[in-house]
Amino acid sequence: MPTVPSKKTDQRDLFRGALEMMILRSLQREPMHGYALVQHIQQRSKDLLQVEEGSLYPALQRLLKEGLLKAEWEISASNRKVRTYRVTPAGKKHLDREISSFERMLEAISLVLSPASNES
């Protein structure tokens, strides 16, 4: 039965675009395949971010579609058939933009959250 595809985002614990940002950042350092990417993110976040392994894949598909990543089937060092993702130039530009706006937002949030001192 046909239905309208829902646009619900799947990582409610993360703010919008955070997962994508992490993926782009990780892949920028080093092209990886899906499984390695999951391991990488979990290790880097010291297991603080409990990302469901599978939720990575829809995000990867979205990035592929927008042309921010490209993917190729390769044989890994451990002799597995893996699909390796690389960041495209457009992906790099996108990441830079996202990070700078993320930093501005972080700054704004920390300003709001810090105890008010020099106002009165």
Next chain:
Amino acid sequence: MNWFQQLFGRRKIYGDLSEEIRQHLVEKTDALVAKGMSRADAELTARREFGNVTGIEEQGREAWLVPFIDSLYADSKYAFRQLRKNFGFTLTAIVTLALGIGATTAIFSLVNTVLLQPLPFPAPERLVWMSQQDHSLPGVQPETLSYPDFFDWRASQHSFDGIAAYAGTTVTLVTQREPRHLDAAVVSSEFFRVLGTAPMIGRDLRPEDEKAGNRAVMLSYSLWQSAFGSAPDIASRTIRLGDQDYAVAGVMPKNFEFPINSPATTMWISVAHDAEGKDPKTGQRGFENLEVIGRLKSGATVEQAKADLSLIAANVARQNPDSNKWYTSALVEPELEHLTGDTRPALRILFGSVMLVLLMACANVAGLLLARGSRRGAEFALRASLGASRAVIVRQLLVESVALSFCGGIAGIVLAYGLLRGMVTLVPLDIPRMASTSIDGTVLAFVVLVSIITGLLFGVLPALRMSQQSRPGQLMREGSRTVAGGRGEHRIHNVLVVAQTAIGLVLLVGSGLLIRSFVHILNVNPGFDANHVLTARVDVSFNKLNHDQHVQFYNRLIERLAVMPGIESVSAGWPLPMSDSNASVSFSIEGRNTAKGDRPNESAGVVLPGYFKTMRIPLISGRAFGERDTTHAPPVMIVNQAFARKYFPHEDPLGKHIQVGLGDGVIDHPMREVVGIVGDIKRRGLTAADPEPQYYLPFSQALITNPYLTIRTTGDPSALRGSLRAAVEEIDKSVPIYQVSTLENYVSRSAAQPRFQTLLLSCFAAIALVLAAIGLYGLLSYMVAQRTLEIGLRMALGAKKADVLNMIVWRGLTLALIGLGAGLAISGMMTRVLSGMLYGVEPSDPMTFAGMTGVLLFVSLAASSIPAYRAAQLDPIETLREQ
């Protein structure tokens, strides 16, 4: 990757995704096994930590969807599967829709070609037709121009880039092969420039080609091909027309056609043709035979042009009261409008009727969908419980109905093509451009549009209705049969049937009126006997033979023909009734003083002895023309009864003297004695109004044109074509014969347009009748099926077969009667639009109204009795057991 490639490259994308996920799970499992977990546990853990594989895959795929297109695609796929599954239903619906869409498409192609397509010239919107207006008669009476009038207009006008005159004529083309009689036009020098088309070979006509001695001719492409083998040096040749030479100016491009009529014009002759001889037409202000077209200056309007020309006409009228007294203003209208003016109302009515047929088809299919929808209740309820919103269900149902109407549209195109073939063979020759009707891009676009609109139209009511049933709570209830069935859907269904009956009656009444009118037309007595008469003209040269020789030629020809087997009597006359030829010539009655500009004019004819006998036009009093009325005998004339009534209401016209303004160069305007009175005839056509005054002169005393031979035969007139040819060739082999036809043919052509309209509208009415019957039948059958249990119960409780029969028939009749009532009211209002097409029948003709109501009532009764009979045959025991 653009979205289009994505749409079709998706299979690979999805494959990659599934494979990637599979590899992920394998790698994870291997990693866990390496840590010491058992393989079974490892596989489970890998899956658990990955999450819902199917769900994630789906989410991944969703990234690639174009939401609207994809759901439409899925809906269509589903729709076609549904349609295939219910083949009987689908076929019925498609046939119904094909009838509606096919008929509509055929008529639309006709309207498109005849009325909508611009004329095939550059900036066609600036081309206009113009004429002077005759104010001596009531109403708007256009009058053609004479050469002096045209020259004055051309010199003084300010509104046009150019104006040009033309007049149809016929010529005999003399080549090495046998002489050919051809349709041609005499045209003024700007003719081709006004039409914006340059010759393909050679030069345009020049102003000096209008002067005597400069005879020039422009050939059509087809004549250049057929008569001159596409000779490339044609523009340096001269050709012989009749007994005079014409310099070939050039050849027009292949598709150039103007005036637009059939048979097509084969060549355009310069005005020099009319500027020669003793009393050239170019100098006669009273000889009005020119049609005039013009190309408006850019920015000039029709109104401005009309004011401009009216001023000129008024001036000309003041200066030339003898000939132009009443032509004090001008008429101007766009050429396309002028060309199609007569056919516009008829085509509009046909298009309106066919739309009604389409509407009925829609109502019919809507009824079918409703009936089927109630059987699909469970399906929709299931979907609703699975989370489909109402909008989703409505959308899907609409996609289904549009898919259905597209199938109908495709079948309709096929049908339209066949209809058009048929129509073009029935074509009255005087609908311009109709023969070129075809199914082109515009028509196909129309079909697509009509299919979509039709699909939405018949789909929307059932879709809304069915989506109501789709509330999840309905799931259980709809699974079982109920006694009454859905009330609302019955109501809609009833309304649809009533509407169909009403529309059907409107179409039936309309076609009934046209049929009665047509029967009237066929029964009109034309005043002559058209059966068994062969007619033809021979092109005797006016230059080669002198007056006496010319008359002698006809006498000898008639003598020869008269003794041939199978021929009862022979004569000749002009104009032949219903042949579209005519000359109105002014006259003055002796003893009545009328100023020259106020002289009456009536239709004049020239006839040979025996004409009235051959045509069986009765001689009322006096005598007919005979052998004694030779060129040099006392000048005489015969008038018809209408003429006698109008001009001699209280006297006997016999013996009175009349001077007719018609001369042939030998006999000039003599005073003539009225020697006979003959019966009135329908000169213009069967539907012509009151008989018009006419007078006849002997051919020998007014040799103005080659008359039509009229040959009354004992058997089939067409069989005598050979005898006619032989008789002509015995006298002169070089004389071409043309316009060979039976007189009946002229009469039937004069009724061609009413025949065409009547036939088409009757076809539509027949389709409407069938649709109305099917609609009612469908509703009642459905009702019987729904109420089987109830009927079984009633019978078990003692109802007789007759009661059941009555119940169902009465239900059908009630609906039919409501529909008929509404239909009668609508017809009463609508048939007035037909009044211009009716002859001898009032638009409110009670006979037609009553008759057609009776027909539809009878058909409704028949349509109701089949399901009623079936219901009455139900076996109550078995019915109840089955439930």
